[in-house]
Amino acid sequence: MSLKYFTGSCSSEGSELSKILKHKHSILVVDDEDAILNAFNRILADEDYEVHTASNGLEALNKLKTAQKPYSIIISDQRMPQMNGVQFFTQAKNIFPDAVRILLTDYADTGTVIDAINKGEVSCYFTKPWHEEELLFHIKQSISKVEVLAENKRLIELIQHKNAEFLELNRTLEERTGKKTSDLFVQAEKLKDSYKKSQIILEGVVKTLSKIVETRDPYTSGHEVQVAKIACEIAKEMELPEEQITAINIAATLHDIGKISVPTEILTKSGLLTDLEREIIKTHCKVARDILVNIEFPYPVGEIIFQHHERMDGSGYPRGLTGDEIVIEARIIGVADVIDAMASYRPYRPALGVDAAIEEIVRFKGIAYDAAVVDAFLKVHKRNFKDRLSQASYH
Ligand SMILES: [Fe+2]
Structure with a gap:
């Protein structure tokens, strides 16, 4: 065999x-x-x-x-x-x-x-x-x-079968993920577009309201814009988040909107104000908040404006808030407001000049004005505003 x-x-x-x-x-x-x-x-x-x-x-x-x-x-x-x-x-x-x-x-x-x-x-x-x-x-x-x-x-057939299943699953997942991603992308674009439109509308509302005040008080024309500029520079120097800077910009632009209720003759009066007239002017903070309460801002704009005349030591108005009771946005706008107001001409006095404004905020730094805000302004002033402020006004 x-x-x-x-x-x-x-x-x-x-x-x-x-x-x-x-x-x-x-x-x-x-x-x-x-x-x-x-x-x-x-x-x-x-x-x-x-x-x-x-x-x-x-x-x-x-x-x-x-x-x-x-x-x-x-x-x-x-x-x-x-x-x-x-x-x-x-x-x-x-x-x-x-x-x-x-x-x-x-x-x-x-x-x-x-x-x-x-x-x-x-x-x-x-x-x-x-x-x-x-x-x-x-x-x-x-x-x-x-x-x-x-x-x-x-076993080879099993592996091939499992591989095919895996590839199919992977392909389905990719398709689903791709579709979801694409849907999300479209939604995100729509939201972005909608947000952009609402921002444009909001900007328009803010500018219009600001113009109304200016129309009634031509002597302070440009004041809101200047305060907004200074306040935003201070906020950036303090490294506040972008959202807070936007809130400061809007609030500063509208901070005197309440003066719409103050008679023009008081706003443009060249002589000294009486106590009553001063009290009437002080109402502009509350009036502003009452006007803005019906506009849905994405930030607490009304409250910020309501507080922009409050001072750290409680000497401000309308509520006499102190320290941290005052929101940081209002503390910043308060300093920016004083700087531009003192540096500019007013019907009841000539422009006091930037130096006087700086002297004022430095003297009351940590007392009436937030020390960190004053320091931030001084840095900004030294770096950015020096040339412009040498002309004794922000305008
Ligand atoms: Fe004011």
Whole structure:
């Protein structure tokens, strides 16, 4: 007896391979001699295999083509009428490429073996007569090989399937994320646009209100804008957040809106004010808050303006608040207001000049005026306003 194996001659390709593990192994034996077929039936009788036989190549091919499940092993005699073993395997390998193919020969003819390897892709051959135990051993080994290949194939298919699932999931997620991102982007753009429009409207409202005051008191024309400029510079110097600086800008621009309720003759009076007139002027803080209460600013503009004449030591009005009771925005506008008012001409007095204004806030620094605000102004003044203030006015 002789047995030869050829490594790598058995293909692991084919979709039927993974199905093999789920079934009892099937073995097809092809030989034109009944004695051989009977011998295989006997040898494999005690094993848990399904053994099918065919007496020639055509019958065997027909069995392969009509098989309900894949064959694990195909054993064929070489010398048969009509179709020899190599010719049979050449076609059989295309039907069940994963089956282990074993050739039976009467003698080891080199040409036949080479043909069997190249054309039929057989993995081993036996020469007759064979030793039964050894034949059974090699059949079992082949079955193990088929099972390993099938398991390998199953795992590869599983990985491919999982990869495909993952790719699909990834693609779906990307699509969803992309859509959500795009929706969010559109919403954000709409919000931005809407915010920009409301800011434009707000700016318009602020400018209009500011103009109304100026119209009634031409002597203070430009005062609101100047106070806003100085106050914002101080706020930046103090490194306040952008939102707070915006609130200061709006509040400073409107800080004297309450003077709309003060008679023009009092606002433009050239002589000294009486106590009553002074009290009337003091109402402008509350009037401003009452006017602005109906406008929904994103910042507490009304409250800031309400406090812009309050002083750190409680000497201010209308409530006589002290220290931290006064919001920082109001403390800043208060200092900016004093600077510009003193530096500018008023109907009841000439411009006192910037030096006098600075002297005033320095003298009362930490008393009436917030020390940090005064320090910030002095830095800003030194850096930015020096040239302009040398003309004795911010205007
Ligand atoms: Fe004021």
